[in-house]
Amino acid sequence: MSKNGQWYPPEWPERIRALARGELTPVVPRRAATVMLLRDEVGGASVHMLRRRASMAFAGGAYAYPGGAVDPRDEGAVGWAGPSREEWAGRLGVDTAAEAQAIVCAAVRETFEEAGVLLAGEDVDSVIADTTGAGWEADRAALVRRELPFADFLARRSLVLRSDLLGAWARWITPEFEERRYDTWFFVAALPQGQRTRNASTEADRTVWTRPADAAAGYDRGELLMMPPTIATLRELAPHHSATGALAAAGRQDLTPVQARARLEGEQIVLSWPGHDEFEKRICTE
Numbered sequence: 586m587s588k589n590g591q592w593y594p595p596e597w598p599e600r601i602r603a604l605a606r607g608e609l610t611p612v613v614p615r616r617a618a619t620v621m622l623l624r625d626e627v628g629g630a631s632v633h634m635l636r637r638r639a640s641m642a643f644a645g646g647a648y649a650y651p652g653g654a655v656d657p658r659d660e661g662a663v664g665w666a667g668p669s670r671e672e673w674a675g676r677l678g679v680d681t682a683a684e685a686q687a688i689v690c691a692a693v694r695e696t697f698e699e700a701g702v703l704l705a706g707e708d709v710d711s712v713i714a715d716t717t718g719a720g721w722e723a724d725r726a727a728l729v730r731r732e733l734p735f736a737d738f739l740a741r742r743s744l745v746l747r748s749d750l751l752g753a754w755a756r757w758i759t760p761e762f763e764e765r766r767y768d769t770w771f772f773v774a775a776l777p778q779g780q781r782t783r784n785a786s787t788e789a790d791r792t793v794w795t796r797p798a799d800a801a802a803g804y805d806r807g808e809l810l811m812m813p814p815t816i817a818t819l820r821e822l823a824p825h826h827s828a829t830g831a832l833a834a835a836g837r838q839d840l841t842p843v844q845a846r847a848r849l850e851g852e853q854i855v856l857s858w859p860g861h862d863e864f865e866k867r868i869c870t871e
Contacts, residue, residue, distance in 0.1 A: 590804040591864065592647045592812045598868050600762040601847045601854050614758055614766035616684075618692035619652025621754065621818060622702060623828035624776040624794065630828050631796050632819070633700060633782050635789035647810045648800065651699035652692070652769065656735065659690035663736040666709040667749030676753050677770060678840055689748050692772045694735045698728055699789070700782045704751065704774055705744040712747060714779030725785065750774050752835025754821070757814040760845035768842070771818055773835050775828035797822040813864045814843070 603609040622633040634648050660683040670682035677685050697703045697716070706712040716725075724742075727733035739746060751772045759766040776782070784792040797819040803809035804816050811819075821838075825831040845858050856866040 590807050590810045591816070591866075592810055593866070594763070596764075597762060597856075598854055600764070601856075604762045604847070605849060609762065611761035612764060612766045614768040616655040616688060616691070617653060617767040617769040618655065618688050618695060619650045619769055619771055620692050620696045620751070621650050621771060621773045621822065621831075622696065622700060622776055622782065623773060623822075623831055625827050625829075626794075626796075629796055629826040630822075630831065631794040632800070632822060633776070634793050634795060634800065635699065635784065636791040636793075637788055638790045647812055647815070649812065649815055650771075651696050653695040653698070654767070655687045655691040656694070656731070657687065658734045659687040659694070659736070660684070661734070661736050663690060664705075664739045664745035666706070666745040666747050667751075673748065673753075676840070678756070678842075688770055689751065690735055690746065692751060692770070692774075693746055693748075694728060696774070698725060699785055700792070701725065701785045702776060702780050702782055703744075704747050704777065705739060706747055707744060709745065709747075709749075712750070712777040712780075713744070714777070716780060729787075750777075752832045752838075753840060754835050754838050755814065755818055756840045756842045757817075758842045758844040760847070762847060769814070770840075771814065773822070773828075773831050775832060813845070813858055813861060817843075817861055817864075 600609060623630045634650060636648050670686045673685035673689055674682050677688055679685050693704045701716055703713050703716050724738055728738060751774050753770060754773050755771040758768045800809060801816060801819045804811050822831060825834055843858055845856055848855050852869060854868045858864045
């Protein structure tokens with residue numbers, strides 16, 4: 586960890602050198618989605634975050650948001666409400682409506698799997714108010730085990746996915762020299778009335794509601810470990826004092842993918858993230 590809380594894998598320098606020598610073939614990134622779940626409190630909006638278990642191979646101990654990889658089955662038929670899949674494809678920068686649907690489904694599914702919050706309702710004007718109870722937990726566990734497709738889960742409960750409750754916020758791609766690569770879309774959403782979060786993830790050992798500015802300050806002091814996309818999106822959220830305000834601002838957010846670059850300068854490796862100068866690192870190669 587550096588003077589702040591920036592997550593940095595110790596194996597990166599050697600992998601960067603191997604890539605420069607042509608000895609490393611970049612892994613194709615898996616598509617993924619993550620959701621910055623917001624709720625309004627006295628004094629401003631808070632965001633739901635989880636701390637990844639220290640034993641995790643990727644970003645262990647780092648604070649993040651609920652999220653995970655796209656399930657190819659999410660491209661199939663699914664109950665849908667809100668902007669069309671074609672509109673989402675344009676916003677997310679993908680070629681087909683099916684691809685866009687899978688990304689949005691991943692955002693909603695992973696939020697339910699990891700936080701117990703479901704952005705779905707019986708129709709275009711309703712949202713589920715309570716997802717607690719044995720039946721809901723059994724379905725959530727089946728989703729986590731990939732025994733139950735998300736579309737079937739919605740269908741059996743006569744629900745439609747409320748895509749209008751999401752706002753696309755950012756897109757970050759894991760650098761070419763990382764072994765575990767993801768092409769991740771970040772979304773914002775407001776906690777539905779009546780629902781509550783819980784730590785339902787086997788990958789997290791702690792969850793918190795925190796104001797984005799407070800979490801960013803903890804990172805700056807070196808107290809909270811985070812990956813660049815997490816702290817960058819926290820800083821972007823901080824000026825918005827309500828979930829409604831953040832959702833309204835989402836449509837103006839730039840979704841140009843951000844991906845770290847590495848270059849050699851003498852005996853140093855220079856890591857940079859375009860548009861995010863605060864993350865630049867200089868690492869001795871010897």
